Amino acid sequence: MLAYRHAFHAGNHADVLKHLVLVQVLRYMAEKDKAYTLVDTHAGAGGYSIEGRYAQKKGEYSGGVARLYDAKDLPEPLKPYIELVKEFNPDGQLRQYPGSPALANLLMREQDRLRVFELHPTDYRILASYLSTRPNTQVSDKDGFSSLKGELPPPSRRAVVLMDPSYELKSDYAKVLATMREGLQKFPDTVFLIWYPQLALLESTQLAQRLKASADTLAKKGWLHVRLTVTQPDEKGFGMLGSGMFVVNPPFTLHDQLKDSLPWLVDKLGQYDGANFVLEQRVA
Known part of the structure; x- marks a missing residue:
């Protein structure tokens, strides 16, 4: 949805959960010398200013990454994620x-x-500039859902797909399910992070x-589901209570890493x- 800007929500509790999972999965994929492909269907701008007016409007990062940034008792699985956030802030300040x-x-x-893939024209330009010097990279302003089928299977037959649309359109829920199913039918080994x-x-x-019902029949290595609930509905019964990650063909290490975190x-x-x-997890 072109009106959506992730900058308002950057670093919130949902980003913490999503990026904890993403970092652990990519670290696992790098344990083999053989190359892998990462497809990010709704990439956003790449990076976000915590001090900018978007992030400051709601200050959601204060209830997310800011609570972890200087923590002295981080569980081991969270340390690589926070170390990368600090690497992105070379002066030491968030x-x-x-x-x-x-x-x-x-x-x-x-x-x-x-x-x-990123459809928002401003975020697309920022992202394309940020990744312009990275080898083996393509930045596209096409629809990530429909474009995924052209990326599977990748040449090395090792693939990770991250899908995190805004869900501001209810049709995104059906598209996520359909895209995962189509992707697994083309390449059952794909690691999906939803x-x-x-x-x-x-x-x-x-x-x-x-997602579980589809993964039960299509995924070669089962699935993992994690959900983190942090708050209650507002007085009208609305609001984002938390978020979840559904991982298809998860690394065998991921369950215990999350259990510890x-x-x-x-x-x-x-x-x-x-x-x-x-x-929860189902091992095929």
Whole structure:
């Protein structure tokens, strides 16, 4: 949706969960010498100013990455993620937040292929400039959902796909499910990382179950589902309560890494006594 700007939400609790998972998956993929391809279907601008007017308008980062940035008791699985955020802020102060493409740029090797898609014209220009010198990279202003089929399978037959649309259009829920199914039918080994908001909407509450049902039949290595609930609905019953990540063909290490991190994240990011997490996995 062209009106959506992630800069308003950069570094919030949902980014923490999403990027913890992304960093651990990309680190795992790099354990083999063979190159891999990362496809980011809704890439955003790449990086965001925490001090800018967008981020400052709601200050969502203060309830997310800011609570982790100087923490002395970080669980081990969270340390690589926070180290990358600090690398993105060379003066030591939290002034910029790295989006998914920036984290990928910091982690991926020269031989690894990066394919990013962003429709918003301003964010596309920023992203294209930021990644202009990275080898084996293509930045496109085409629709990421429809473009994915042309990226699978990649030449090395090792692929990670990150899908995190804004979901401001309810049709995004159906598109996420359809795109995952089509991608797995083309290349069943694809590691899908699917982020979704936890909202009081039928589409949101049903998405994880629908993803599970499809992954049960199409994924070669099963799936993992993690959800972090940090707050309650507002007085009208609305608001984003938290977020989830659905991982298809997850690294075998990911479950234990999240298990070690989630209780700490609930304590640090939870905004009410009922804050909680869900972690479930099916191994094919």
